[in-house]
Amino acid sequence: MANTEVSLENDPTPLVKIFANKFLKSLDHAKYASKVNRFHGTFALASTTSPQSITIDIRNSKIFICRGIQDTAKIVIRTDFDNPSKQKVEGLLLHPLLAMKISRLLDFPQANWIDAAKQFWEKNVEYPGMPTGIEIHCEDESREYTLGEDPDVYITGRSNNIAEVFAGDAVLVESLMLKKLSGVSSFEHAVVLSDVTVQMMLGNR
Amino acid sequence: MNDEELLNWLDRHHVDVIRTHATSLDGPGLGKYLHHDKFFKCLPKGHAISDIALFSNINGTPHMTVWHPQREANLGDIYLRPDISTLIPDGTDTKLGHCICDFTNNAGESLDLCPRSTLKRMVAEVAELGFEIKATYELEFFIFRESYDEIRRGRYRNFTRLTASNKAGIYNLRNAYLAKPFMDEVIKRMERKGIAWEGWNDEAAKGQLELNLIPSDPVSAADNVVRTKQILYEVAIDLGMAITFMARPGAGYSNGMHMHHSLVGADTGEAAFFDKGAPQCRSQLMTHWLAGLVATLPGAVSYLCPTVNSFRRFSDFSGSPTTTTWGEENKTAALRLISHTEKQSRIEHRVGASDLNPYLGMAVLLAGGLAGVKHSLNPPDEFSKVAWGLPPSEADLPRTITQAAECLKADELLKEVLGSGNIEYWAKTREAEWLAFHTEGGDALGHKTSFWELERYFEII
Numbered sequence: 001m002a003n004t005e006v007s008l009e010n011d012p013t014p015l016v017k018i019f020a021n022k023f024l025k026s027l028d029h030a031k032y033a034s035k036v037n038r039f040h041g042t043f044a045l046a047s048t049t050s051p052q053s054i055t056i057d058i059r060n061s062k063i064f065i066c067r068g069i070q071d072t073a074k075i076v077i078r079t080d081f082d083n084p085s086k087q088k089v090e091g092l093l094l095h096p097l098l099a100m101k102i103s104r105l106l107d108f109p110q111a112n113w114i115d116a117a118k119q120f121w122e123k124n125v126e127y128p129g130m131p132t133g134i135e136i137h138c139e140d141e142s143r144e145y146t147l148g149e150d151p152d153v154y155i156t157g158r159s160n161n162i163a164e165v166f167a168g169d170a171v172l173v174e175s176l177m178l179k180k181l182s183g184v185s186s187f188e189h190a191v192v193l194s195d196v197t198v199q200m201m202l203g204n205r
Numbered sequence: 206m207n208d209e210e211l212l213n214w215l216d217r218h219h220v221d222v223i224r225t226h227a228t229s230l231d232g233p234g235l236g237k238y239l240h241h242d243k244f245f246k247c248l249p250k251g252h253a254i255s256d257i258a259l260f261s262n263i264n265g266t267p268h269m270t271v272w273h274p275q276r277e278a279n280l281g282d283i284y285l286r287p288d289i290s291t292l293i294p295d296g297t298d299t300k301l302g303h304c305i306c307d308f309t310n311n312a313g314e315s316l317d318l319c320p321r322s323t324l325k326r327m328v329a330e331v332a333e334l335g336f337e338i339k340a341t342y343e344l345e346f347f348i349f350r351e352s353y354d355e356i357r358r359g360r361y362r363n364f365t366r367l368t369a370s371n372k373a374g375i376y377n378l379r380n381a382y383l384a385k386p387f388m389d390e391v392i393k394r395m396e397r398k399g400i401a402w403e404g405w406n407d408e409a410a411k412g413q414l415e416l417n418l419i420p421s422d423p424v425s426a427a428d429n430v431v432r433t434k435q436i437l438y439e440v441a442i443d444l445g446m447a448i449t450f451m452a453r454p455g456a457g458y459s460n461g462m463h464m465h466h467s468l469v470g471a472d473t474g475e476a477a478f479f480d481k482g483a484p485q486c487r488s489q490l491m492t493h494w495l496a497g498l499v500a501t502l503p504g505a506v507s508y509l510c511p512t513v514n515s516f517r518r519f520s521d522f523s524g525s526p527t528t529t530t531w532g533e534e535n536k537t538a539a540l541r542l543i544s545h546t547e548k549q550s551r552i553e554h555r556v557g558a559s560d561l562n563p564y565l566g567m568a569v570l571l572a573g574g575l576a577g578v579k580h581s582l583n584p585p586d587e588f589s590k591v592a593w594g595l596p597p598s599e600a601d602l603p604r605t606i607t608q609a610a611e612c613l614k615a616d617e618l619l620k621e622v623l624g625s626g627n628i629e630y631w632a633k634t635r636e637a638e639w640l641a642f643h644t645e646g647g648d649a650l651g652h653k654t655s656f657w658e659l660e661r662y663f664e665i666i
Contacts, residue, residue: 011604052644129272191268192272195271198640
């Protein structure tokens, strides 16, 4: 939504940039934008596996994100960012309604895997070193989709994991290492595709 | 040295094994121990080594988010081509010899990203202008009583700095005396390898020493630095102690690697930075050279301060410069000029952290000077006051690894001289280092050196 601003601290950390990018992408969805516009409050997200943390302040259709857990945060959600299903919420008893709204806010809309892949290809096909094509096999839907021509990269996995990578919410090489996806590719293409997914995740592309 | 001379050399020095030595982009030494037959047979091309030797991060993980056309498509081999002029006997290990190498591809062509070849290119460009370079480095490092194993087991919290007092001093002879047995062994091994040194002394922080090497051509000077760093490490291992070139392993003053350099006429041998008739005796060449160094300083910081830890060094009144300033005999500025006598005429570049790659650090310095000369740049006014505690300004040096990488990517002068491919690759590796710091356990809010930094850099850098 055009009237919602997202601003960041100076020299932001990766986590700040990643969440800013998540908000920016999600604000294109009218339903999500309306959720943001109705939200007022400050909350923090902290990693349970590293010292990473951010504070998100949303009010009057303005989102500001900075590093650390600021004193103004009424709710602190501690989670493993690689496995966000496990969460510990601090401040829930004092601010149950806010906590509920935050959980809805953090449920970012995700494009289906084919749309994500198509958009990825449109945006990045000219990037130096990209493969001529990518063949994608979605295991849970038993469907295939090909980007470009004469694919020299093959990727297979579940729909949500495919969508995550092509939407820039995950880095290809990490998804391969975590076995969320598997594939066949040259090392060069794996590096170039990982580079592109990192840049998308940070909002640089 | 031809084949016969080489065989004679190996025979005369009783060398059975040769250790090849190059540096990765980040600076750690790497190579192989080769039987002398293998070493001889693989000349002049050199021996194969996986491309991850050059194209990986400081912990040996291949660069997974940056590609270069000279990388092997599937982690294939590149080569380490020995520079036979650097072949030396170890002197301590009587059967061992050492040889510095350059990275090449299978066709024997130098790789653009090879740190030593990058420096050679810069030296060649200066030679085209009719000058030779005299350069040297100041090595600062910390020395500890415990072994690396003990320090590692204590999670880097229990090291004891080798110091006579719990308070820091400088040039303190009691501190130096404590370090003398260690340094005697270091000097002995350096001399056996033909590495010329000027002096060493106690430095400002507790357990910090400085070792100064004799000036030479920049490539030999950098070779001497990588060899000396390896000697320091080996002596520490042999004596059950530890040293580190981390810029800031803990509280207190930090480690820099100042670089001194001057130009001399290739034909005349005369000091080219000196002009008795010019104001302050600074030649026109020195003025343009200096201007190039100043203009490229923000971008050069990326090479001069390559790690997350390097930037913890930048702090006013702590010895390290914090601004893009220069001045005659000004040790608070980034660039200290000594220009009043022909013999001493030189520039001391004070920005580098001790964890820099000496080849790349010197290469970016020469690239800046070259850019200044090629474009006839003029420097900003001399800064003749204390360049610390100043109000924030555009002259502030970049303070984080990402800010420095951004400055480097925007530096058209450095791109013109060093090559945009080199710069883009390097800048992306710094962004990867930043990502690793934040996502693998560095503390974005912490003002103290993190465990992640100590574990990543302490022994290796």
